[in-house]
Amino acid sequence: MDIDYILISRIGFAITASYHIIFPSLIVGLIFYLTTLEALWLKTGNEFYRSQYLFWLKPFTAAFIVAVITGVGLSFQLDTHFGNFYRTTVDILVPIRHIELINSIFLEAGSLGIMLLGMKRVGKKLHFAATLIMTLGLLISFTCIIARNSWMQTPDGYGMIDGQLVLTDWFSAIINPSFPYRFMHMLVAGLLATACFVLGISAWFLIKQRELVFARFNFRIALIVIAILAPMQFIIGDLHGLNTKQYQPMKIAAIEGLWETTNGAPLVLFGIPDQNKSLNHASLEIPKLASIILTHSRNGSVTGIKAFPEKDWPSISIIFYSFRVMIGLGLWITLVGLMGCYLMYKKRLYTNLTFQRICVLALPSGFIATIAGWIVAEAGRQPWVIYGLVRTADVVLNISSDQAIHSLTLMGIVYGLTCIGFIYALRRIVIKGPELAGYLSH
Known part of the structure; x- marks a missing residue:
């Protein structure tokens, strides 16, 4: 098999998966906000909440459409580049994939149609029911996605018959060892990314002195x-890290940039990993902190990269840097939230132009952090497609590198067009602004 094709296929899937994850994160976050706004409108009768709902429904719909298109692209890549993947896991992952597909067609697509029809055409209660069904549908899809990915990271509830993975326990397969931690980590990541999205758009309105009641709310x-959620995410992330240390110690070693198994391991704040020489250049470290974080002991033992066969090493640099991008942005988002609460307490939140500009710049922070975290999870699993069981090279179809490049180019064009379309639609939505005429004072 052409090794270049394997590399090209992995690069292509990494790019498309990273781009795709933006939109499920956004729609999951927005649907919770939409449900809350519509519930407030039904309870109070205040048209202000209805206007809010109708405005945020527009970017939700745009993101939903792009999520569907990019999701189809991912499925296309799995089938055409990694066709042996589902053949190997047909008894376990394919049923979960079918549940997600059926749910998307009936629950999500059906409820979105009712949501877009408008409250006057279908009635308030039916419309709210559609929003609730959409919330349920997205949570089911989200659960299916996380369950599939978590099983690839920490497989459980399976057996092996004639080289084929077969299901032995549905509950163990879905609620596998890393599922609860990954589910909460990704859910909170989506909510935080959406909060940054809402924050950035609202800050833009404040800077432009437009729709001030809407923007301030x-x-x-x-x-x-x-x-609230940013500090909580660090706690969830710590628990997720401890789970990863138990089941995927190689990934933790790469995250830490730790080459030798060490008692009282330092935390490498920054460095330049050299995989060929098995060392870090220009390393900036805090003594014993990695052991404190990972073992809750100053002198706890942390397994190093060299403890594992070199053929099982992932790309250390990608994991090392991506993790620090995620953590850095997480700290940045936390700081923005705390600064905002301080200004709110001082009653200077709506008059501090510098902070508002910072918030506009913070708009993509949550999505970039989510992508970085996704890269850590997926690149850290390599060279395995199913950790410890099936290697990525074993599921790649044997076609030429030229075909892989053509496919990657086509996907790049399609995804580029969807990106341009989404940005164009979002720009029009924001410039037009919410329709607040006639709302009751809030």
């Missing part, structure tokens, strides 16, 4: 959500 809510 969303600005305040987004900051409160960030201030």
Whole structure:
């Protein structure tokens, strides 16, 4: 098999998966906000909440459409580049994939149609029911995605018959060892990314002195959500890391940039990993902190990269740097949330132009952090497609590198067009602004 084709296929899938993850993160976060806004409107009768709902429904719909298109692209790549993957896991992952597909067609697509029809055409209660069904549908799809990915990271509930993976326990396969941690980590990541999205758009309205009641409401809510969830995400991430240390110690070693198994391991804040020489250049370290974080002991033992066969090493640099991008952005988002709460307390939140500009710049932070975390999870699993069981090279179809390049180019064009289309639609939505005429004072 042409090794270049394997590399090209992996690069192509990495790019498309990283791009795709933006939109499920956004729609999962927005659907919770939409449900809350519509519930408030039904309870209070205040048209302000209805106007809010109708505005945020527009970017939700645009993101939903792009998520569907990019999701189809991912399935296309799995079938045409990694066709042996589902043949190997047909008894386990294919049923979960079918549940997600059926759910998307019936629950999500059907409820979105009712949501877009408008409240006057279908009635308030039916419309709210459609929003709730959409929330349920997205949570089911989200659960299926995380269950599949988690099983690839920490497979459980399976047996092996004649080289074929077969299901032995549905519950163990879905609620596998890493599922609860990955589910919560990704859910909170989506909520935080959406809060940054809402924050950035609201800050833009404040800077432009437009729709100030609308902007102030969303600005305040987004900051409160960030201030609560960002610190919580570090706690969830720590628990997820401890789980990863137990089941995927190689990934943790790569994250830490730790080459030798060490008692009282230092935390490498920054360095330049050299995989050929098995060392870090220009390393900046805090003594014993990695052991404290990973073992809760100053002198705890942390397994190093060299403890594993070199043929099982992932790309250390990609994992090392991606993790630090994720953590750095997480700290940045936390700081923005805390700064906002401080200004709120001082009653200077809506008059501090510098902070508002910072919030506009923070708009993509949550999505970039999510992509970086996704790269850590997926690149850290390599060279395995199913950790410890099936290698990525074993599921790649044997076609030429030219075909792989053509496929990657085509996907790049399609995804590039969807990106341009989404940005164009979002720009029009924001410039037009919410339709607030006639709302009751909030």
